[in-house]
Amino acid sequence: MNGEAGYLTTLARVLWPGGGVVGRGRGESGGARLPGPDGREVREYLPVPSARRPRVILPVANRYAAARGVAAFAQRHSFRQRLRATLLTTAFASGAAPLLLRDRLRVAAGPAIEYALAAALDREVVIAIHLGPPRANRKPVLLLLTPGGRTIGFAKVGVNELTSRLVAAETAALRRLADARLRDITVPRLVYAGEWNGRPLLVQEALPVGHQTDRPTRRQLLRCVTQIAALEPIRENRLSTSRYLDELRRRVAALAGRPEAPPLRAVLDELPDLLLPFGAWHGDLTRWNVASTPRRAFVWDWERLAFDVPVGMDALHYELTECVRTGVQAGVHRWLDSGSRLLRDPLLHAAGLRPDSVSTVMALYLVDLATRYLQDRQAEAGGRLAAVGEWALPALAGLRERAAHEARHAT
Structure with missing residues (x-):
């Protein structure tokens, strides 16, 4: 059993305490429940595209819910991925998918998260599950559907x-x-919060994201960034006396024993002591967590929301994740220029970010992100930006020099 199949069985024990087994099948059951080896009934789910590389888990027994699950989880993906999702959706809608996809996750009958969600929401619930690629913060996102395939909301556990x-x-x-009061931003409403199998569970409403929305333009992104920053009044403060720097130093100090910790600490020690605007940030603003219409942004995945953070870091995070999609080293090199241009935009200047502090904020962001990845042990999970020593430390060396130059030549 490879690591991903092992992850599926671990996940099954969380969502379905009776446990689950990864196996093969040809869909002979037609989606019906099958007798288990001990006489109990089991339900079947399809790991897609396979048990060795599961990205979504779909119910065999409800083709409408499965087809909707494929379509919903492909909204923010590339054209090639959306084309693949369209083919899969057609296969599920026609009933052919269980014949084409061989791997199965078979779950024993008994306590199931579907029953807990149905009780909490007072309605019948079918689930499709998004997993995404392996990473330290990988968790199941459950699309909650009616038996007819209509979206009810999303759950996380x-x-x-x-x-x-x-x-x-x-x-x-x-x-x-x-x-x-976010003038141009809609946030999902919390529908339910509780526990399942001893672990925290939340249910939130589904935002109207689909064909009528798209990735934000530069102006839409920065408007979103500045409105999030102003969730609480933006305050100016010297970097040296800010609560943000104290907390970031504490987090870096907690990395004691990691070879990356001393150079990260050295960057913080050598940055110029500038007057910076501090506000809120989403903490993970990427194309997968935001969608826009010309007048409104829809933003979800607020698990990293924090306050008293240098204004502009959300813009830097969005830009970095875009730049590295085709390669980390070249992407980070592009980001050093494009991120600087973003922070010099008039919208961020109006929020209090001065040109002489651009490289300082970029350096703080990279230290913050590198520290997060090291704390979460992302390298062990194989995330794209996990090897911070290979990309963050070289970038920080250049940013440290740029920050000192900007501070010396400030007008």
């Missing part, structure tokens, strides 16, 4: 210490955002 902490954090963030 923690599967380990890190993901449980993130689900709890997002629950708290959604409660806080419920009373926020």
Whole structure:
């Protein structure tokens, strides 16, 4: 059994405490329940594209829900991935998918998260599950559907210490955002918060994201960034006396024993002591967590929401994740220029970000992100940007020099 198949059986024990087994099948059951080896009934799910590389898990017994699950989880993907999703959707809608996809996740009858969700929402629930690629913060995102395939909402459940902490954090963030006045941003409403199998569980409404929305333009992105920053009044403060720097130093110090910790600490020690605007940030603003119409942004996945952070870091995070999609080293090199241009935009200048502090904020962002990845042990999970020593430290060396130059030549 490879690591991914092992992950599926671990996940099955969380979502279906009776457990599950990964196996092969040709769909002879037609989606009906099959007798288990001990006489109990089992339900079948399809790991797609395979048990060795599961990205979504779809119910065999409900082709309408399976087809909707494929379409919903492909919204923010590339054209090639969306084309593949269209073919899969057609295969599920026609009933052919179980004949074409051989791998199965067979789940024993008994306590099931579907029953807990149905009780919490007072309606019958069918689920499709998005997993995404392996990473430390990988957790199941459950698309909640009616038996006819209509979307009810999304649920998240923690599967380990890190993901449980993130689900709890997002629950708290959604409660806080419920009373926020974001002029051009819609945030999902928290529908239910509780526990399942001893782990935090949240349910949130589905946002109207689909063919009528798209990735934000530069102006839409920056408008979104500045409105999130202003969730609480933006305050100016010297970097040296900011709570943000104290907390970032504490996090870097907690990396004691890691070879990356001393150079990260050295960067913080040598950055110029500038006056910076501090506000809120989403913390993971990427193309997978935001969609826009010409007048409105829809933003989800608020598990990293934080306050008293240098304004502009959300823009840098979005830009970095875009730049590295085709390669890390070349992407980071492009980001050093494109990120600087973003921070010099008039919208961020109006929020208090001065040209002489651009490279300082970029350096702080990279230290913050590198520290997060090291704390979460992303390298062990194989994330794209996990090897921070190979890309973040060289970039920080250049940014440190740029920050000193900008501070000396400030007018």
